Amino acid sequence: MLAAKDTQKQEILGTLVGQGDPVIRDLFDAWKRDELFVYKPEGDEAVPVQIAGGRDAFETAQAFRVSDESLLVGEDGGAIEPTRDNMDRVRHNNRLRRAMKEILDLIDLSSPTASTRLQAVQTLGFSRDLTKLPVLQALLEVEENTGVHQAIRQAIALVQLNQDDRDVRLAAVKELGDIHSLSSTDALGAVLKNATELKDAEMIVASNEALVEIERHRSVVDFVGTIFRGLSLGSILLVVALGLAITFGLMGVINMAHGEMIAVGAYTTYLMQNIFGAGIIVPAFGLSIGIPGMNLEGWAYELYFVAAIPASFLMAALVGIALERGIIQFLYRRPLESLLATWGVSLVLQQVFKLMFGANNVQVSSPAYLSGNWTVADIVFGWNRVFVIGFAILIVLGVWLALNKTSLGLLIRAVMQNRGMAGFMGVRTTRVNMLTFGLGSGLAGLAGAFLSQIGNVGPSLGQAYIVDSFMVVVVGGVGNIAGTVISAFGIGGIDQILQQYLPAWAPSLGWVPFIGSFLQNLAQDSSVFGKILVLALIILFLQWRPAGIFATRGRSLED
Amino acid sequence: MKFSKLLATGTLSLAALFSTVQAAETVKVGVLHSLSGTMAISETSLRDVLIFAFDEINANGGVMGKMIEPVVVDGASNWPLFAEKAKQLLEQDEVAVTFGCWTSVSRKSVLPVYEKNNGLLFYPVQYEGEEESQNVFYTAEAVNQQATPAVDYLIEQGYTKFYLLGTDYVYPQTTNLVLLEYLLSKGVPIENIGGGFRRDESGKVISAGKYTGFGHTDYQQIISEIKQFSAGGDTAVISTLNGDTNVPFFKEYAAAGLSAETCPVVSFSISEDEFRGLPADQLVGQLGCWTYFQSIESDANEEFVANFKSWLAGSSLTGIVKEGRVTCSPMVLSYNGVYLWKAAVEKAGTFDVDAVREALKSGLSFDGPGGTVTTQPNMHLTKNVFIGETKANGQFEILEEFENVYGEPWLKGKFK
Numbered sequence: 001m002l003a004a005k006d007t008q009k010q011e012i013l014g015t016l017v018g019q020g021d022p023v024i025r026d027l028f029d030a031w032k033r034d035e036l037f038v039y040k041p042e043g044d045e046a047v048p049v050q051i052a053g054g055r056d057a058f059e060t061a062q063a064f065r066v067s068d069e070s071l072l073v074g075e076d077g078g079a080i081e082p083t084r085d086n087m088d089r090v091r092h093n094n095r096l097r098r099a100m101k102e103i104l105d106l107i108d109l110s111s112p113t114a115s116t117r118l119q120a121v122q123t124l125g126f127s128r129d130l131t132k133l134p135v136l137q138a139l140l141e142v143e144e145n146t147g148v149h150q151a152i153r154q155a156i157a158l159v160q161l162n163q164d165d166r167d168v169r170l171a172a173v174k175e176l177g178d179i180h181s182l183s184s185t186d187a188l189g190a191v192l193k194n195a196t197e198l199k200d201a202e203m204i205v206a207s208n209e210a211l212v213e214i215e216r217h218r219s220v221v222d223f224v225g226t227i228f229r230g231l232s233l234g235s236i237l238l239v240v241a242l243g244l245a246i247t248f249g250l251m252g253v254i255n256m257a258h259g260e261m262i263a264v265g266a267y268t269t270y271l272m273q274n275i276f277g278a279g280i281i282v283p284a285f286g287l288s289i290g291i292p293g294m295n296l297e298g299w300a301y302e303l304y305f306v307a308a309i310p311a312s313f314l315m316a317a318l319v320g321i322a323l324e325r326g327i328i329q330f331l332y333r334r335p336l337e338s339l340l341a342t343w344g345v346s347l348v349l350q351q352v353f354k355l356m357f358g359a360n361n362v363q364v365s366s367p368a369y370l371s372g373n374w375t376v377a378d379i380v381f382g383w384n385r386v387f388v389i390g391f392a393i394l395i396v397l398g399v400w401l402a403l404n405k406t407s408l409g410l411l412i413r414a415v416m417q418n419r420g421m422a423g424f425m426g427v428r429t430t431r432v433n434m435l436t437f438g439l440g441s442g443l444a445g446l447a448g449a450f451l452s453q454i455g456n457v458g459p460s461l462g463q464a465y466i467v468d469s470f471m472v473v474v475v476g477g478v479g480n481i482a483g484t485v486i487s488a489f490g491i492g493g494i495d496q497i498l499q500q501y502l503p504a505w506a507p508s509l510g511w512v513p514f515i516g517s518f519l520q521n522l523a524q525d526s527s528v529f530g531k532i533l534v535l536a537l538i539i540l541f542l543q544w545r546p547a548g549i550f551a552t553r554g555r556s557l558e559d
Numbered sequence: 560m561k562f563s564k565l566l567a568t569g570t571l572s573l574a575a576l577f578s579t580v581q582a583a584e585t586v587k588v589g590v591l592h593s594l595s596g597t598m599a600i601s602e603t604s605l606r607d608v609l610i611f612a613f614d615e616i617n618a619n620g621g622v623m624g625k626m627i628e629p630v631v632v633d634g635a636s637n638w639p640l641f642a643e644k645a646k647q648l649l650e651q652d653e654v655a656v657t658f659g660c661w662t663s664v665s666r667k668s669v670l671p672v673y674e675k676n677n678g679l680l681f682y683p684v685q686y687e688g689e690e691e692s693q694n695v696f697y698t699a700e701a702v703n704q705q706a707t708p709a710v711d712y713l714i715e716q717g718y719t720k721f722y723l724l725g726t727d728y729v730y731p732q733t734t735n736l737v738l739l740e741y742l743l744s745k746g747v748p749i750e751n752i753g754g755g756f757r758r759d760e761s762g763k764v765i766s767a768g769k770y771t772g773f774g775h776t777d778y779q780q781i782i783s784e785i786k787q788f789s790a791g792g793d794t795a796v797i798s799t800l801n802g803d804t805n806v807p808f809f810k811e812y813a814a815a816g817l818s819a820e821t822c823p824v825v826s827f828s829i830s831e832d833e834f835r836g837l838p839a840d841q842l843v844g845q846l847g848c849w850t851y852f853q854s855i856e857s858d859a860n861e862e863f864v865a866n867f868k869s870w871l872a873g874s875s876l877t878g879i880v881k882e883g884r885v886t887c888s889p890m891v892l893s894y895n896g897v898y899l900w901k902a903a904v905e906k907a908g909t910f911d912v913d914a915v916r917e918a919l920k921s922g923l924s925f926d927g928p929g930g931t932v933t934t935q936p937n938m939h940l941t942k943n944v945f946i947g948e949t950k951a952n953g954q955f956e957i958l959e960e961f962e963n964v965y966g967e968p969w970l971k972g973k974f975k
Binding site: 101119122123182183184185186187218221222225229232233236358359360361362363364365366371372373375380382383384385453454455456458464495496499500503528 | 599600720727755770771772774776777779780783786787790791792803806807810811813814815816820821835836837838839840841880
């Protein structure tokens with residue numbers, strides 16, 4: 001077949017529909033990877049062969065016959081080397097790929113993994129092909145997974161909407177309403193339109209009811225989804241701001257280099273990824289430092305992220321301690337100068353990142369255990385998001401324990417409240433300052449490790465988060481960890497609620513004199529306008545409570 | 560007629576004579592790109608390929624016997640500075656032609672300078688159209704050489720719903736407005752176009768699609784909207800998101816269980832060069848549309864890529880990156896621009912801007928790495944358009960080719 005012309009290929013593919021041979025999948029996969037070639041010696045019949053690695057691997061790879069997987073040999077018995085001249089790549093265009101997909105979908109229906117079956121069932125439902133109805137009905141009998149079972153019901157109902165029999169269509173409409181099928185709103189809308197034209201009262205009522213039912217379900221999904229997204233955004237803000245809550249909140253250092261501490265953590269994650277992988281060469285200060293890799297694969301490689309969490313904490317803490325020893329310790333009584341000095345440090349660090357890792361963003365891959373999701377009744381809970389919420393809770397707990405239940409925590413609190421007095425009591429304040437700044441920076445590093453999973457890792461990573469961090473700490477009340485927690489979740493929640501519901505509220509903004517229509521338009525761009533509103537709310541809030549949610553008396557206010 | 564022909568040949572032979580007498584003479588050519596600041600990542604690649612093209616031409620005898628002497632200036636991602644530098648190139652260095660600019664805002668900023676001094680600028684990056692200056696030659700993709708062929712392809716593939724998403728500035732806004740008109744003209748009902756609309760008081764749509772700022776990081780809300788919008792199947796996302804923001808977007812997209820098979824994304828701002836900073840393995844199967852892909856299998860392209868790589872290895876330009884380099888559409892359009900200018904100068908027999916412009920308008924062709932390109936009277940290029948699917952190695956698998964698409968800058972209000 002592979003040697004045939006494109007149109008013939010398509011016909012042959014047509015005959016393969018319904019055959020469940022797993023060989024077909026391997027063959028198609030190889031085809032899509034461009035590993036199939038046709039070897040055509042002059043005068044002889046063409047031989048389809050597979051070459052692992054495709055054209056790029058011609059010099060090293062060998063050609064194997066597709067028919068019996070034997071090595072392709074010449075007349076003298078030696079292996080024939082593939083070259084550009086003797087091999088024709090078996091091309092594939094979209095039509096062929098679609099035909100392949102149809103066959104594969106049918107094979108997937110009997111796949112042992114539920115998610116693969118689910119995908120295949122959904123595709124069949126959307127195709128709304130009446131000939132596939134018996135297959136689906138047979139599947140309904142044997143399916144045990146509830147999610148897939150529901151999907152099959154939906155697919156059957158969707159296909160039945162195309163049936164001639166009006167009663168079947170009516171039942172299908174009701175069925176779709178019963179199972180709250182979000183994906184069938186378009187189909188039901190079409191049914192409603194059609195029924196209105198035909199003045200079919202019963203059908204109009206039924207499809208309207210189904211749509212209302214689905215809409216109600218959708219608003220529940222939106223509501224729960226918004227709360228979840230608010231929590232996850234709040235957690236990110238919290239993770240990002242917690243380190244600053246210590247360096248700025250407790251110690252009173254206006255630490256503009258906080259963002260770069262986050263970037264240190266993110267780059268450490270990148271390094272760990274490469275150490276677990278193939279290794280990396282980092283040019284630093286004129287030297288090329290080669291870091292060998294462990295060349296792990298599969299799950300062992302994906303564990304890099306677990307190792308990256310403590311590594312990024314330590315790395316950022318070390319940089320933070322160096323920064324404290326080198327610069328900040330001389331500036332404790334001069335907050336404005338510490339602002340300028342740390343800003344300078346942040347510029348220097350950004351340049352160092354550029355020199356070491358290039359001006360481009362670097363790629364940090366997400367391990368499989370962080371890139372999936374749970375879908376419960378159409379609400380998507382991304383694993384990375386669930387992870388950040390749990391992660392935030394854990395580190396807040398950790399910080400609280402460290403500050404309140406350990407002797408170091410006691411010393412930290414003592415020094416932060418009154419350095420002079422603590423010094424007279426025999427506390428080594430310089431050492432405590434150093435460790436506190438290290439702790440704050442280390443927490444920023446942890447934030448960096450996590451941010452590498454949801455966004456860019458580049459030299460300017462820190463810049464994107466520095467404003468948010470200060471905002472959270474100031475709103476929460478400088479010097480108060482509990483305030484930081486509440487303000488992070490508050491800001492995150494309000495932001496997501498505004499983003500979700502602003503477009504719906506937008507039309508009602510018309511009453512505002514003069515700028516009503518302007519506001520209506522602005523509110524359509526909910527991601528931008530939501531941010532503006534949040535900032536405006538924060539300014540108003542700080543007018544009312546200048547010291548934040550919890551006003552604490554700290555050293556920064558007394559010095 | 561006869562006289563003018565005689566005159567033309569006369570000038571030509573005179574010029575030829577002149578050049579043989581003073582073979583060492585040079586012609587100054589400006590290169591105006593950001594070599595520092597945010598745009599440096601993209602624009603430095605264009606500087607590299609321009610210098611490569613000049614070296615190639617100089618090695619083969621130059622333009623009408625004159626060696627090209629590049630004057631490279633740094634726009635530093637600072638738009639007013641672009642205008643300053645353009646002025647310097649035209650008034651102080653008196654360059655014969657300039658190759659430069661990436662962002663539309665930098666082009667708009669230098670435009671008055673070129674018009675005032677009657678200079679000539681070759682602009683190589685996909686743009687939003689609605690502009691046709693006599694002092695700019697647009698080798699760039701016009702909207703109908705990128706966005707509308709991509710939509711044609713999607714419609715042909717059976718997609719019926721489209722979600723428009725972009726970064727909030729002039730190129731995505733204008734492109735999406737044109738796309739809205741185009742989709743409506745293709746019979747796509749307005750409720751099947753997602754992302755939201757903004758209307759003025761009379762109800763006319765002034766902005767279509769969803770926009771986020773530069774450097775936006777939280778795509779949860781937008782992804783959940785896309786997820787619901789695409790629940791009924793046959794949906795594609797048309798993205799004009801810029802560079803960086805694609806990473807959080809695609810990470811969120813993957814985490815929500817969307818994939819190229821259920822809801823593909825066609826991106827107009829991601830070429831091979833941008834892929835160097837993106838997690839390519841998470842973008843497998845997504846679509847791109849350009850007038851050149853590095854994966855084009857032709858002798859001209861393979862030769863171009865090989866020559867460029869060997870040139871890179873021997874180059875000693877400041878700040879040049881040698882590892883992991885690729886070629887992409889803006890680079891090839893810059894390269895084509897240099898050769899088209901050379902052809903125009905040779906046809907006109909002079910470096911004079913007015914004569915060169917007339918020659919360009921007369922329909923010159925060049926067999927570039929992406930196939931033959933032909934200049935048009937409206938200062939744009941006729942070229943081949945390719946739709947590609949991304950692969951894990953950061954290259955594109957070509958799915959479809961539209962041959963010789965005429966570049967048409969004025970599209971607003973054209974599709975009814």
